[in-house]
Amino acid sequence: MRxxxxxxxxxxxxxxxxxxxxxxxxxxxxxxxxLREHGATIRQMPCPELAFGGTRxxxxxxxxxxxxxxxxxxxxxxxxxxxxxxxxxxxxxxVVIIGIDGSPSMGVELTASAGDWGGRPDKPRDExxxxxxxxxxxxxxxxxLLGGDVARARVVGIGQDLFDYDEPAELAKxxxxxxxxxxx
Amino acid sequence: xxxxxxxxxVAVVTDSVLNPPAGGADHLTPLTDGGWGxxxxxxxxxxxxxxxxxxxxxxxxxxTFLDDGYEVALGWPGDERTGRLIxxxxxxxxxxxxxxxxxD
Numbered sequence: 598m599r600x601x602x603x604x605x606x607x608x609x610x611x612x613x614x615x616x617x618x619x620x621x622x623x624x625x626x627x628x629x630x631x632l633r634e635h636g637a638t639i640r641q642m643p644c645p646e647l648a649f650g651g652t653r654x655x656x657x658x659x660x661x662x663x664x665x666x667x668x669x670x671x672x673x674x675x676x677x678x679x680x681x682x683x684x685x686x687x688x689x690x691x692v693v694i695i696g697i698d699g700s701p702s703m704g705v706e707l708t709a710s711a712g713d714w715g716g717r718p719d720k721p722r723d724e725x726x727x728x729x730x731x732x733x734x735x736x737x738x739x740x741x742l743l744g745g746d747v748a749r750a751r752v753v754g755i756g757q758d759l760f761d762y763d764e765p766a767e768l769a770k771x772x773x774x775x776x777x778x779x780x781x
Numbered sequence: 782x783x784x785x786x787x788x789x790x791v792a793v794v795t796d797s798v799l800n801p802p803a804g805g806a807d808h809l810t811p812l813t814d815g816g817w818g819x820x821x822x823x824x825x826x827x828x829x830x831x832x833x834x835x836x837x838x839x840x841x842x843x844x845t846f847l848d849d850g851y852e853v854a855l856g857w858p859g860d861e862r863t864g865r866l867i868x869x870x871x872x873x874x875x876x877x878x879x880x881x882x883x884x885d
Binding site (some may be wrong): 606609610611612613614616617618619620621622623624626629633638639640641643644647648651652653673674676677680681684 | 786788821841
């Protein structure tokens with residue numbers, strides 16, 4: 598059975614990360630290498646923050662992006678992705694959606710969240726970035742568009758936007774998701 | 782602060798670079814080793830409306846990188862999607878000058 602992995606944009610292009618947030622030059626080689634070892638077809642999802650906030654944007658939390666305009670932007674970007682995922686599922690492929698835990702838009706299990714964040718950042722990028730369980734805004738929109746088809750896909754987050762990012766552990770989690778034969 | 786490792790170099794490439802056909806050339810490794818970030822065009826075979834929406838989103842991303850002074854290059858030769866991206870950029874008066882040779 599073919600496995601199709603839908604990657605958060607920045608896993609192939611760290612230039613899309615928030616200012617001070619790029620962990621590598623461009624392609625996240627360990628992630629892509631793992632997927633290639635497993636023979637997966639790789640797709641790139643759009644970065645909802647890049648064309649909205651530009652490359653010099655600060656590290657914001659979910660509440661700062663949670664506006665009607667950004668949600669509409671996410672929906673515009675997510676719609677064709679959802680259509681492509683449905684086509685892959687319809688063709689019998691196993692689909693794995695790979696987000697970025699800690700991201701306010703691409704988080705899967707963890708998203709940056711704080712009710713009191715706003716204005717000029719006064720905290721370093723990696724000293725205080727509060728997260729809460731739950732998806733980011735784009736992930737939430739994509740899963741909503743997929744509706745019942747979500748149950749046929751595997752959705753996993755890599756914690757690249759978390760302070761305590763542990764790459765070996767995250768790669769092991771990703772490998773388990775790609776090897777998993779049962780979608781959830 | 783942990784610093785920021787971005788290359789400020791972005792290559793727009795076809796789906797076949799990311800998912801080469803059996804026996805096809807491996808262009809992904811040299812691009813990765815060269816520090817290029819990738820913006821990957823949609824594969825062939827999508828409904829026209831889906832493809833159009835994806836290319837419009839990619840055009841927005843490319844313009845964002847150009848406006849912020851990033852080096853942007855087109856993988857060359859591209860495919861039909863590359864041509865459609867060039868058309869989409871041209872429609873808003875933008876152009877990517879640099880090409881990266883990705884000959885099989």
